[in-house]
Amino acid sequence: xxxxxxxxxxxxxxxxxxxxxxxxxxxxxxxxxxxxxxxxxxxxxxxxxxxxxxxxxxxxxxxxxxxxxxxxxxxxxxxxxxxxxxxxxxxxxxxxxxxxxxxxxxxxxxxxxxxxxxxxxxxxxxxxxxxxxxxxxxxxxxxxxxxxxxxxxxxxxxxxxxxxxxxxxxxxxxxxxxxxxxxxxxxxxxxxxxxxxxxxxxxxxxxxxxxxxxxxxxxxxxxxxxxxxxxxxxxxxxxxxxxxxxxxxxxxxxxxxxxxxxxxxxxxxxxxxxxxxxxxxxxxxxxx
Ligand SMILES: NC(=O)c1ccc[n+]([C@@H]2O[C@H](COP(=O)([O-])OP(=O)(O)OC[C@H]3O[C@@H](n4cnc5c(N)ncnc54)[C@H](OP(=O)(O)O)[C@@H]3O)[C@@H](O)[C@H]2O)c1
Numbered sequence: 627x628x629x630x631x632x633x634x635x636x637x638x639x640x641x642x643x644x645x646x647x648x649x650x651x652x653x654x655x656x657x658x659x660x661x662x663x664x665x666x667x668x669x670x671x672x673x674x675x676x677x678x679x680x681x682x683x684x685x686x687x688x689x690x691x692x693x694x695x696x697x698x699x700x701x702x703x704x705x706x707x708x709x710x711x712x713x714x715x716x717x718x719x720x721x722x723x724x725x726x727x728x729x730x731x732x733x734x735x736x737x738x739x740x741x742x743x744x745x746x747x748x749x750x751x752x753x754x755x756x757x758x759x760x761x762x763x764x765x766x767x768x769x770x771x772x773x774x775x776x777x778x779x780x781x782x783x784x785x786x787x788x789x790x791x792x793x794x795x796x797x798x799x800x801x802x803x804x805x806x807x808x809x810x811x812x813x814x815x816x817x818x819x820x821x822x823x824x825x826x827x828x829x830x831x832x833x834x835x836x837x838x839x840x841x842x843x844x845x846x847x848x849x850x851x852x853x854x855x856x857x858x859x860x861x862x863x864x865x866x867x868x869x870x871x872x873x874x875x876x877x878x879x880x881x882x883x884x885x886x887x888x889x890x891x892x893x894x895x896x897x898x899x900x901x902x903x904x905x906x907x908x909x910x911x912x913x914x
Contacts, residue, residue: 629654630704631882634687634744635714636660637669639860640761640878643871644711645669647879649678654708659696661686661714687714687740693747706753709882712741712828713761717821717862727806730820734799737824742792742831749835754846759881760832762852762895764914766825768906770817777815785830786906792834799827828852829895829905836893851881851891856898857914874898 631648635641637660648656658673658680660666670682683699686692700707715737718729741760752758764770771782784790784798802823805811812818832852839848857867858874867874877898881891895905903910 627705629708630657630700630706631655631709631711632657632659632700632707632748633711633713634659634685634741636711637662637665639862640855640858640871640874641711641713642669642673643875644713644878644882645680646673646676646678646872647875648709648882649673649680651879651883652709655704656680657683657700659683659685661688661692687744688736690743693744697747697751700748701751705751707748707751707756708753709757709759710745710748710752711759711761711878711882712745713878714741715761715824715862719864726809726818726820727803730803730806730811730823733820734803734824734827737821738799738827738831739796741828742796745831745835746792752848754843754848755886756848757882757884758835758848758850759878760828760835760850760852761878762829762832762854763821763825764854764857764910765819765822766829766852766854766895767903767908767910768826768829769908770819770822771815771826772817773812773815775815777813778817779815781815782906785826786833788833788837790830790834792831792838795827795830795834799823832895833893833905847887849884849888849892851894851896853877853881853896854898854903854910869898876900 636645636658645658685696829852835850855874856869858869859867891902894902901911
């Protein structure tokens with residue numbers, strides 16, 4: 627049976643470029659997925675014009691019905707999955723007028739909670755030696771939890787606690803969202819950025835997921851890493867990033883194709899130049 631790779635939110639931007647790279651480098655079927663059928667089909671057509679042959683499926687990670695339908699489709703069609711890239715994400719623009727507590731809920735709703743829910747639904751389909759890549763950000767570096775001190779330093783310790791569970795992590799993200807409603811989040815140590823909290827949570831979740839696989843499926847060599855793709859020229863960055871989407875896809879694609887029984891990185895936080903970064907202490911190889 628042929629191998630299968632899935633990239634969420636891949637009708638444009640970095641996800642689209644990851645599909646393009648996987649079509650060239652991965653020996654198997656590559657799924658371009660989109661929450662909108664029209665945008666997804668159009669993206670597939672673009673790659674077909676380049677001589678590539680991605681498959682398409684609709685997938686909205688915010689919808690439990692969409693997740694269930696997608697899982698059922700993959701299970702029936704392929705049985706198992708070899709590569710999963712959790713790329714779908716959102717960011718409010720700096721000049722967004724939505725109240726901060728709304729931004730906190732919506733941003734974390736997609737970037738953290740929907741990613742977590744999709745993983746928890748689809749992970750049972752991962753084949754031994756599967757590779758999972760969670761797209762984080764420079765904003766997912768632990769020190770981006772930089773609200774008032776010393777509370778922020780205590781929060782950093784909690785996010786990095788090697789015994790942290792998914793439920794506890796979700797509780798911390800929910801606490802942030804609650805605190806934004808009264809404007810007390812900074813006092814409690816959280817940053818003034820909903821996006822930073824969501825991406826730190828994604829990198830923290832990555833470590834938890836790796837620990838869970840190491841316990842529940844020891845010997846199956848399932849590897850989960852998070853990656854900062856770089857500052858990339860996409861709609862999200864308002865096309866200000868200096869890297870092209872293809873350049874932003876390089877480290878994620880490398881992580882998706884890590885060889886069998888690799889010892890590092892596992893549960894790591896990886897920079898766009900493929901450096902495995904000490905998530906808690908740094909340094910990071912560059913500013914962004
Ligand atoms: N660009 C950067 O400089 C940068 C830097 C660090 C990290 N990142 C991260 O890289 C990832 C890709 O970002 P990008 O710059 O390529 O952004 P983008 O061009 O805005 O693309 C985001 C993609 O995610 C999809 N998406 C959003 N919510 C979704 C949902 N609920 N279900 C399924 N798909 C959904 C979007 O679909 P629609 O087209 O339907 O909206 C789009 O395809 C994100 O996780 C982002 O946070 C980006």
